[in-house]
Amino acid sequence: xxxxxxxxxxxxxxxxxxxxxxxxxxxxxxxxxxxxxxxxxxxxxxxxxxxxxxxxxxxxxxxxxxxxxxxxxxxxxxxxxxxxxxxxxxxxxxxxxxxxxxxxxxxxxxxxxxxxxxxxxxxxxxxxxxxxxxxxxxxxxxxxxxxxxxxxxxxxxxxxxxxxxxxxxxxxxxxxxxxxxxxxxxxxxxxxxxxxxxxxxxxxxxxxxxxxxxxxxxxxxxxxxxxxxxxxxxxxxxxxxxxxxxxxxxxxxxxxxxxxxxxxxxxxxxxxxxxxxxxxxxxxxxxxxxxxxxxxxxxxxxxxxxxxxxxxxxxxxxxx
Amino acid sequence: xxxxxxxxxxxxxxxxxxxxxxxxxxxxxxxxxxxxxxxxxxxxxxxxxxxxxxxxxxxxxxxxxxxxxxxxxxxxxxxxxxxxxxxxxxxxxxxxxxxxxxxxxxxxxxxxxxxxxxxxx
Numbered sequence: 001x002x003x004x005x006x007x008x009x010x011x012x013x014x015x016x017x018x019x020x021x022x023x024x025x026x027x028x029x030x031x032x033x034x035x036x037x038x039x040x041x042x043x044x045x046x047x048x049x050x051x052x053x054x055x056x057x058x059x060x061x062x063x064x065x066x067x068x069x070x071x072x073x074x075x076x077x078x079x080x081x082x083x084x085x086x087x088x089x090x091x092x093x094x095x096x097x098x099x100x101x102x103x104x105x106x107x108x109x110x111x112x113x114x115x116x117x118x119x120x121x122x123x124x125x126x127x128x129x130x131x132x133x134x135x136x137x138x139x140x141x142x143x144x145x146x147x148x149x150x151x152x153x154x155x156x157x158x159x160x161x162x163x164x165x166x167x168x169x170x171x172x173x174x175x176x177x178x179x180x181x182x183x184x185x186x187x188x189x190x191x192x193x194x195x196x197x198x199x200x201x202x203x204x205x206x207x208x209x210x211x212x213x214x215x216x217x218x219x220x221x222x223x224x225x226x227x228x229x230x231x232x233x234x235x236x237x238x239x240x241x242x243x244x245x246x247x248x249x250x251x252x253x254x255x256x257x258x259x260x261x262x263x264x265x266x267x268x269x270x271x272x273x274x275x276x277x278x279x280x281x282x283x284x285x286x287x288x289x290x291x292x293x294x295x296x297x298x299x300x301x302x303x304x305x306x307x308x309x310x311x312x313x314x315x316x317x318x319x320x
Numbered sequence: 321x322x323x324x325x326x327x328x329x330x331x332x333x334x335x336x337x338x339x340x341x342x343x344x345x346x347x348x349x350x351x352x353x354x355x356x357x358x359x360x361x362x363x364x365x366x367x368x369x370x371x372x373x374x375x376x377x378x379x380x381x382x383x384x385x386x387x388x389x390x391x392x393x394x395x396x397x398x399x400x401x402x403x404x405x406x407x408x409x410x411x412x413x414x415x416x417x418x419x420x421x422x423x424x425x426x427x428x429x430x431x432x433x434x435x436x437x438x439x440x441x
Contacts, residue, residue: 029373031389032353032398036369039354039397059370067374 002041006051010037013055020065029068075145078154083145087138095137097310099130100259101303105266119267177241184237187230194227211280213287218271225264232257255309262302269295339367341417343375344402344410347385352397376400384409 002010014034018026040054058064075083104126197204197215205214236253268275275291278284342365346356353373360367379385384406389398402410425432 025377029377031396032373035352035395035397036354036373038395039352064370067370068377 002046002051003048005048006046009048009051009055010034013058013061016061017065020062021068025068029065033064073149074142075149079145079149082155083141086141086145090137090141091134095133096130097307099126099133101262101307103129105262105299105303108266108270180237180240184234184241187234187237191227191230191234194223194230198223198227211278211283213276213278213283216274216277218268218273218275222264222268225260229257229261229264255306258302258306258309262299262306265295265299265302269299338417339365339371339375340379341410341413343367343372343379344384344406344413347400347402347406348410350399350401352392352399354397356400379406 014030017033018030021029037054037058041051046054107126108122201215204219205212236257269292273292274284274288275295276284276287278287342360342363343356346359346363351359353369353376356376357367357369357372360372376385376387380387380400384403385400386403387398387400389396391397421432425435
């Protein structure tokens with residue numbers, strides 16, 4: 001016989017185990033666990049501490065109950081590789097690039113007109129949106145595969161009809177050396193121009209007869225970041241030319257620089273101008289209109305290049 | 321250096337099938353849970369309560385064991401015994417077990433009948 005405190009502890013333990021059990025067999029299982037524990041106690045008058053030791057040895061209630069469950073995995077081992085492949089393809093190759101290159105720039109262009117538009121606030125909002133999109137997409141994929149698992153779906157295959165998946169190791173992406181050299185020289189020239197403008201802002205003004213054109217104040221916040229990215233590109237291109245085989249992560253560095261450039265361009269375009277100022281109202285209007293179109297096209301081209309680079313990111317880069 | 325957790329996992333995998341065989345064999349005579357566990361322990365096969373009771377239910381749901389509640393020593397206890405189907409399955413599994421045991425012994429180049437162990441020898 002146990003004392004009342006120990007009896008209460010035993011009942012509390014069994015109630016906790018019952019909580020985690022399915023309703024139907026719970027009574028039967030609890031009766032059997034109780035009987036087993038009473039057999040172990042074997043009529044001894046256990047103190048609460050001794051009973052607690054016995055129950056600790058038996059296990060945490062949800063664990064004990066869990067052993068009686070007929071668990072069926074949400075996604076079994078046969079479908080698991082397809083599940084991971086689907087997550088990889090949809091999240092990393094569709095949701096992520098589409099969000100970064102299409103959805104986010106469009107939303108920024110829509111929001112920029114508001115007086116409260118802030119690039120940092122927009123960026124935080126986009127991270128949240130991206131996380132939400134990825135989690136909901138992953139959830140939908142998981143539910144879909146769980147349904148296939150419950151429906152006992154199995155992939156039908158025939159060794160005679162297995163598709164060709166291409167070479168196991170992707171062929172390296174061959175970049176013409178001339179293109180890298182041109183990028184290097186171009187980046188160097190642009191960097192020198194930005195440095196010169198930073199040292200002497202009057203260099204960004206041009207006089208054509210009576211008409212004077214200069215950079216609008218909107219550029220002031222962009223010159224330093226653009227110079228930094230331009231120099232980063234120059235350094236990367238120099239390494240690409242000098243030690244092409246050592247830069248295994250060059251594609252990722254390039255994608256990082258191009259993406260940062262793209263973001264800067266989107267931010268610049270989103271101001272809606274004016275990007276230049278002129279003493280001639282006509283020149284001011286026409287040039288800014290064309291600059292808007294030109295910058296918009298540049299954004300699309302830069303976005304496409306980033307997209308292409310992301311597509312090729314797993315491929316090694318060799319100078320051809 | 322042997323990784324203890326690795327050994328533990330491999331041992332669990334090895335034991336899983338053996339336990340089914342041992343429980344079925346032991347249930348050729350009727351036992352309630354606690355007594356069954358003690359009898360297996362005395363025969364050298366320790367089994368955790370959280371493994372034994374779910375296993376008994378699973379084997380019963382597969383029709384290999386029969387169970388009934390009965391009072392003994394003033395307490396209600398659930399007694400398990402092998403069903404007719406369970407006897408047939410046990411015979412098949414024992415054949416399989418003995419054949420597998422013999423094969424492993426031949427492959428490992430050991431005499432199963434006079435095995436003294438290598439780890440604690």
